[in-house]
Amino acid sequence: GCGRFGTRFGGSRQNLVARGGGGRKTESAVDWGLKWLAEHQESDGRWSAAKFEGGADDRAATSLAALAFLGAGNSTKIGKFKDNVQRAIDWLNGPEADKAGAPPPWIGALRVMALAEAYGMSNDPALKQAAQKRIERLVKAQAADGGWAAVGGGGTSDTETTTWHVLALKSAKIAGLDIPFAAFESALAYIEKVVQPDGIVLPASHAA
Numbered sequence: 001g002c003g004r005f006g007t008r009f010g011g012s013r014q015n016l017v018a019r020g021g022g023g024r025k026t027e028s029a030v031d032w033g034l035k036w037l038a039e040h041q042e043s044d045g046r047w048s049a050a051k052f053e054g055g056a057d058d059r060a061a062t063s064l065a066a067l068a069f070l071g072a073g074n075s076t077k078i079g080k081f082k083d084n085v086q087r088a089i090d091w092l093n094g095p096e097a098d099k100a101g102a103p104p105p106w107i108g109a110l111r112v113m114a115l116a117e118a119y120g121m122s123n124d125p126a127l128k129q130a131a132q133k134r135i136e137r138l139v140k141a142q143a144a145d146g147g148w149a150a151v152g153g154g155g156t157s158d159t160e161t162t163t164w165h166v167l168a169l170k171s172a173k174i175a176g177l178d179i180p181f182a183a184f185e186s187a188l189a190y191i192e193k194v195v196q197p198d199g200i201v202l203p204a205s206h207a208a
Helices: 010-019 024-039 058-071 082-092 105-122 125-140 159-175 181-194
Strands: none
Touching: 024 058, 058 082, 058 105, 082 105, 105 125, 105 159, 125 159, 159 181
16 A cells, blocks of 8 residues: 555656656656665665765665655555665664664664654554654653754754654654654744744754
8 A cells, every 4th residue: 555655656746746847857867866776775675874985874874765765655565666665674673773782863763764654655564563662762862842962861952853853753643653742842842942033043052
């Protein structure tokens, strides 16, 4: 099934692309990019960040690559890249991904986003359980001011890190996972506090 991200499939996707000014050329470019990603996926399902000078944490690279496939209408069940998506999600959800220890919070949020969207596009009950468990941990890490810190274990809330977490919450909500509304309210309160009317984002130290 198409799950809850229906505009990513078939005629709905074509209409969305056309409304945004896209067409055969842009879709061809997307397809080329996905083919490149598929060709560079490791045998265990991850993408190596170090191979392409993208840092040392493969969870970030793999989450972003999985989100690219998912956004183009490939799930773990349908799409010509479904096997790539399945292997990526299996790795992100498996023990190998955490051998390096807990990821930085923003990478954890990226992984939650990928797992939530994979569930929302497949309705796989096992994936739902895994994604729900991770989203609950993400919500539990939210600070009293509504934001999320850039480092695990607390600290001053960080606007960039908070933004990734809000995106993960939204993906999880669309996917049908259980998200406390208070988490969104608190995050909005934090964002309103740090973003000024002229669009300037205050440093975290001034947002307290």
